[in-house]
Amino acid sequence: MLWKKHTKQEIQTRVFQALEENRNYDSDYILGIPGSYLDTEQFHRDADFLANAPYLKTFINNPNHIGCHTLTGADGEDLFRGTQKLEIELIQMVSEEILHAPKNSVDGYVAPGGTEANIQALWIYRNFYQKEQGAKNEEIGVIFSSDSHYSFYKGANLLSIKPLPVKVDADTRSLGMAGLREKIQEAKQMGIKYFIANANMSTTMFGSVDDPDILAAAFEAEKVPYKIHADGAFGGFIYPFTNPESKLDFRNPNITSITLDAHKMLMAPYGTGIFLIRKDWMHYAATAEAQYVQGLDYTMVGSRNGAQAVSIWMILQTHGPRGWRENIQSLMDETSRVTDVLEELGIPYYRNPHMNIISMHASAVPPEVTQKYRLVADDFEGVPKWWKIVVMPHTKGKVIDNFISDLRRLKGALNNQ
Numbered sequence: 300m301l302w303k304k305h306t307k308q309e310i311q312t313r314v315f316q317a318l319e320e321n322r323n324y325d326s327d328y329i330l331g332i333p334g335s336y337l338d339t340e341q342f343h344r345d346a347d348f349l350a351n352a353p354y355l356k357t358f359i360n361n362p363n364h365i366g367c368h369t370l371t372g373a374d375g376e377d378l379f380r381g382t383q384k385l386e387i388e389l390i391q392m393v394s395e396e397i398l399h400a401p402k403n404s405v406d407g408y409v410a411p412g413g414t415e416a417n418i419q420a421l422w423i424y425r426n427f428y429q430k431e432q433g434a435k436n437e438e439i440g441v442i443f444s445s446d447s448h449y450s451f452y453k454g455a456n457l458l459s460i461k462p463l464p465v466k467v468d469a470d471t472r473s474l475g476m477a478g479l480r481e482k483i484q485e486a487k488q489m490g491i492k493y494f495i496a497n498a499n500m501s502t503t504m505f506g507s508v509d510d511p512d513i514l515a516a517a518f519e520a521e522k523v524p525y526k527i528h529a530d531g532a533f534g535g536f537i538y539p540f541t542n543p544e545s546k547l548d549f550r551n552p553n554i555t556s557i558t559l560d561a562h563k564m565l566m567a568p569y570g571t572g573i574f575l576i577r578k579d580w581m582h583y584a585a586t587a588e589a590q591y592v593q594g595l596d597y598t599m600v601g602s603r604n605g606a607q608a609v610s611i612w613m614i615l616q617t618h619g620p621r622g623w624r625e626n627i628q629s630l631m632d633e634t635s636r637v638t639d640v641l642e643e644l645g646i647p648y649y650r651n652p653h654m655n656i657i658s659m660h661a662s663a664v665p666p667e668v669t670q671k672y673r674l675v676a677d678d679f680e681g682v683p684k685w686w687k688i689v690v691m692p693h694t695k696g697k698v699i700d701n702f703i704s705d706l707r708r709l710k711g712a713l714n715n716q
C-alpha cells in the first residue's frame with residue numbers, strides 16, 4: 300500500500316529527499332531552461348522556517364512538472380525527477396487505492412483544476428473519434444445532466460463539439476432513461492454519430508450523483524459509440540469513502556477517466572485538480588510539435604509548479620486512509636444533524652445520503668439566513684428555487700450550531716405570523 304498515515308517528520312524527510320533528487324536552479328548548472336527559482340526579493344530562500352516547511356520550500360524551488368509522468372517515466376523531463384516521482388506515486392495512490400484501478404493501469408497528472416481535467420477528457424475522446432473513426436467535430440456530442448458543471452459547455456465550445464444537456468427530474472435530480480434516449484435520438488437527427496458522456500460524482504449545486512449504468516444502457520439501446528468520463532471534482536474525495544458500492548470508479552469498465560479536485564474537499568491550495576485516465580488513452584492528447592519538452596506534452600496546461608502535486612501527496616500522507624475516512628464521516632454526521640432539523644421544521648430539501656451538500660427549497664428558507672450564512676442559490680440572476688449548504692470542516696460545530704438556532708428562531712417567527 301502506498302497510502303499510509305505518516306508523521307510530519309517522515310513526510311518532511313521524503314519531500315526534502317525528492318528535492319535533493321531534483322536538479323535545483325541554485326545548486327546545479329541549468330543553462331537551457333526558460334525558468335528559475337522564484338524571485339529572491341519576494342521569496343526569501345534563506346528564511347529559517349523553510350527548513351520545516353516542505354511545501355513552501357518546493358514552491359519556491361519551482362520545479363516544473365510539465366508533461367504526464369506516469370506515461371513518460373524515465374523518458375520525461377529529468378531535471379525534476381525527485382518531485383515528479385511523488386506525483387507518480389500520488390496518481391497511483393488515488394487511482395488504485397481510492398478508485399480501485401488495477402496496478403499501473405492509469406495515467407494522470409495534477410491539473411490546474413476540475414475545469415481543465417474535464418476538458419482534457421473531452422479533448423482526448425474528441426481526438427480519439429477523429430483519429431480512429433474519421434469523425435468530424437460536428438458529428439461528436441457531449442451528453443451531460445443539466446446539473447453538471449459549466450466546464451462541459453466551456454469544453455464543448457473550445458473543442459467545437461456539440462453540448463447536449465439532458466434535463467433531470469426536479470425532485471430526485473437524476474437522469475432518466477427516457478430523457479436520455481430522447482436526447483440521443485434528437486442528436487442523431489442533427490447528424491451526431493459519436494458520443495462522450497459525463498457522469499457526475501456529485502454535482503456542484505445538489506451533491507447528486509449520476510448512475511453510469513443508465514447512461515451506458517441508453518447508448519447501448521441507441522446503438523451508438525460512447526465514452527464515459529466521471530466528474531468527481533467535488534465528490535472525488537468524499538463519495539468513494541461514503542459509498543463502498545460506488546459505480547463511479549475504475550472497477551466499472553464503462554468509466555474511462557475521472558476528475559478529482561484536491562482544492563475542494565481535501566483542502567489543498569488552488570491549482571490541484573487531478574486528471575486520471577486508463578492507460579493507452581493519454582496519447583490522443585499528445586502535441587507532436589512539443590519537441591523541446593523531453594517526453595513531449597500530453598496536457599492542456601504545459602508548465603506547472605510541482606509543489607501542487609507535493610501538497611496533495613502530503614495531505615493524503617498526513618491523514619492516512621483511516622484518518623481521512625473518519626474526517627469524512629464526521630462531515631456526514633454533521634450534515635445529518637442539519638437535515639434532522641430541516642425535517643423537524645418542515646423545510647423540504649434534497650440530499651444524497653452519501654454527500655455533504657443540502658439544497659433547500661428556496662420558498663421555505665427565511666431570507667435572513669441566506670444572507671448571513673452566504674448560502675448559494677441555483678440562480679442568482681432570476682428567482683432562486685434552491686439554496687445550498689455545503690458542510691465543510693470550517694463549518695462543523697459553531698457555524699452549524701448558529702445556523703440551526705437562527706433557522707429555528709426565524710422559522711418559528713414566520714410560522715407564528
Ligand SMILES: Cc1ncc(COP(=O)(O)O)c(C=O)c1O
Pocket residue numbers: 411412413414415417448450501502503530531532533560572
Ligand atoms: C462538479 C464540479 N466540476 C468541475 C468544477 C470545476 O472545478 P475548478 O473550479 O477547480 O476548475 C467544479 C467546481 O466547483 C465542480 O463542482
